[in-house]
Amino acid sequence: MARKSRKNLPQPEQATVSVQFPELDEEKIPTAIYGRLSVEDDEDNESMETQIALVQDFINRSSELNYVDTYFDNGFTGTNFKRPAFTRLMNDVRQKKIKCIVVKDLSRFGRNYLEAGYYIETVFPFLGVRLIAVTDHFDSTRKEDMESLALPIRNMVNTMYAKDISKKVWTSLQRKKEAGYAVGSDAPFGYIRNPVTKRNEIDPETAFYVQLIFQWVLMGVAIFEIARRLTLLKVPTPREWHRKIVEGKEVVTYKKWGETSVRHMLANQTYVGDTINNKSTQKFFAGQDKRDLSKEQWYVAKNTHPAIIARDDFEKVQDILAKNQKVFKTVRAETEQIRTEYQNDLAGMVFCADCGRPMDFDRLPHGAEENKKICYYICRARQADDKCIGHQITEKLLKALVMDQLHLFIVRLSDKRKVLEELRKIEDMQNPVYRAKSEIMSLTDKVGQMAKKREQLYADYVAGVVDSEDYQLIREDYSKQYDGLRAALQRAEAKKVEVEQQIREYLNMTSNLEEHLDDFGFDAQLVKSLVQRIEVSADKRIRIVFGFQDVFADLGKESAGK
Template sequence: MARVSRKNNDKTKKVSSYRIWKTAIYARLSNINSGKEDDETLEVQIAYDRMNIDSKPDLELIDIYADNGFTGTNFERPEFERLLADIQMKRIDCIVVKDLSRFGRNFLDAGYYLEKLFPFLGVRFIAINDRYDSEASESQNGMTVPIKDMLNELYSRDLSVKIRKTWEQKRSRGEIYWPIPFGYRKDEENPGKLILDKEVAVFVKMIFDWKLKAISQREIASRLTELGVPIPFERRVQLGYVKDGDRVQREEWVTRDINRILRDPLYTGDMVYNRWAYARHYQNTGRENPREEWCITPNAHEPIITHEEYETVRRELKNKSAQYQKRRTENKRSLDKMPNVFEKILFCAECGHAMHHIRRVFHNRTRFTEYHCRHRKECENKHIIPARFLQILVMDQIRNQIQIGIDIEQMKKEWTATSEYAKKKAQLQNQQNMRQRVVDSFADKKRKAYEDFAEGLLNENEFMAVRQDIEEKAMKAKDYLEESKAEWEELKQLLQVEEHFQEFLKMNPEDLSFNENLMKTFIKRIEIDRDGALSIQFTIQNQVIRYLKIEELTK
């Protein structure tokens, strides 16, 4: 959950009348309710709390802390721990929750925070639906909170026992309590039982037969798409198990669909429970538990394949997975040797976003990296440039800058020893001094005009006209003076060399090779346009432009 820092600008706060509390919203959703779109979602909790905070002018919302899918029976929750840290840093001194059950359901721990720690730290606690506010005298009788916490703890334990018993009963009967798998449908007479979906069950058998013939998942998916077989989600829509048919985003089978079917032991006729372990937060996927932890109810429904066929496919997939993980580990070592040296330097000239770095390794041998704009669909910059080619182009420009810098130093040395340089320097200085005197003279003219006006030599209209004329001429004179100063500063700048550039003027540019430090010493920003043209911004003066300007001065 992203942090939110907001000041209630829509309400006037009289700071002198009452204390302004630095307020946090704390919301929690248990792993039982996690992800359900009902009236107990985190969004609803937060909106409810925010509405109540907005109605109290002494509360200023600083941040929102939300633990997704964490039980209320313990306080080992990441967002709650972040809240405690912010309280210790004096960033928060007031907590608002929808009700006490959102804060916690453990009697001892909740009581410790509400009756000891928070009062000691000077933290105000508000439970909206319980009408509890630690600042209100009627809430400080030491009774309301402990009793409500005890009920919450008993409720949590009772609910867990009931849910566990319900699941155990379903398991003993071999009933299914997750989405109906492809190839089966609900038994209308016994909705907890599965029966064959004869229209598509044949395709499940074909999937396993093809895999036993060593046909890849990609090829199997392609065949099923060509045959017009509905994907699993679409079939659930057709059977009426999913009401929102608009959620079907594709018609083509993908390897993920095939893998899910090939790995599911349900097609052997057994019902398998506790196959997956899910983390206690929002996650749509989990890790597979070891087989010895599975709870299996054999012969729960009619099989589509034999146990032998399933085990053969499973072993093959396991071997393939092990090989893939091995290659992935080896490739990662190679990828780690291919850093993004142009990070924060290379940008798209069309949209201004940083260019995306792509690294590829094939069988731990072929390696290459390239860059493209990750927003190329919007900005239409579809140009892809290999990193090695970019390094060559950049290195050519760096060598070019150094070589021209060396040529400039020689040209500068010869020119500054001539009378032409001394004459040019004196001319610019004299011009600047003369224009400074002109600017200064207008102050005297302005003063003289005022004296004439004071002595009656000029009437008011004449004085205003004279003063306006003087100010206009003075403004032009100042512009001329600034031009002289800029011209003089430009000459000095052209003849100066950046300190970090001086050491490179003593080197042979051809002896230099590309490296990240060298590149960042010279390059500030690189942009690539849709035609692949590079625009480079250097950390030093562009030596090509510098050379042309000095050459013009020496003529």
């Protein structure tokens, strides 16, 4: 008996099934009906209504099952379990909404022997779910059913059946492809598919735009400009047109055309009247995704339907596209070479001092003479902001100015380091470590004095010199002072450790930086380690914001002034 497609059958929410379900009884097992139809199923024996009615009748006659919901996958193969209704069913199972699943037979549950066995023998027992197959007389709660050889044999038969059906479907499709029938589900933009002859027929409304697109290319219009024009003309995109013709939905908003859609249309040989098949392949049995095939494996049947584009015009367009692609690849290769040779060493660091905008890095122009191959940092604010006139500076000049400022900065750091090394040898308040130690000694002495005061207060209280009320007030005041001094002492000790650490880091860093004083070439690593931001004004003046925190700048100034 002929196999029929299930793609146009309504889903369970849309189907009208004349069955009556009993009211929910909380003492019974919450039960779900699961059914499935695929493209291989026979319509007379495996209709959705037939499956649901048979299973529902079984549930109605059962004294321990209580119907909850129906889950039906329409048009999905049984060789894999990535089905929307089955996924929804398993989510409800994990949420304890379903405790029993009833199917017409095990083939409706799945035709993959390994996966079906895994669910039946491992997943469902773990989740505490019961599975019943009505016509196979299978119940997972019966030990004899689970241990019987009939179950794996039946699952294996289902697997082999699916494999056999997949082979038959594949063979049938191959014959149709070789005969030049359009076996795809949809006609390309510009055509409509005749449901009887399975041939493409011209759609006057959209074929006009297909001709217009090809004509624009022949006139030399760029593809991005074609996409822009189609968007301005509010031409429905191929996806929107599909929704209107196939899904019966109105086009409410007109989407923006993309260059990719235009390119696909320009490369589609269907527009010259040819039917192209076997562009991809897929194994139904294994549940594999589609795999694209090379052009040598395509089936091309010429003049199977009316042409929208003349064959010679189509070939001219292909030559134009091939030439443009060649030019694009050449330019891209040159651009990559230029990017590699002329890298932006100050990326993300250069800003306009007048408007604050990042300055763009422009590499040398293509084909420029060797002496004109110069890179610039350019402020393009003139195009968007009247407050800034826009300006540029050559990369070479900017790098020289930056390195000059870095050398001056390193010299200043070196001078401060020498001052700091001398200060470390002197026990003077200008020495930050000595100052920290002195503060610690002072606070330690104050803490000791306060401790003695507290002891003396207690002695006076015991001797009766201080009454109870005064003792409480004074003791509370002394305690607050003592706690404050202890906290200050801890902060001072932490500050001393921090100062000593900063001094070590400062001396180590400035000592390493002195190695660069004799090197006047551009050092990208040095710049990135010290510089946070470079600001360039229209008169070529620069301001450098250093990321290095000179914690002893004030100390250096004071020492240098004395």
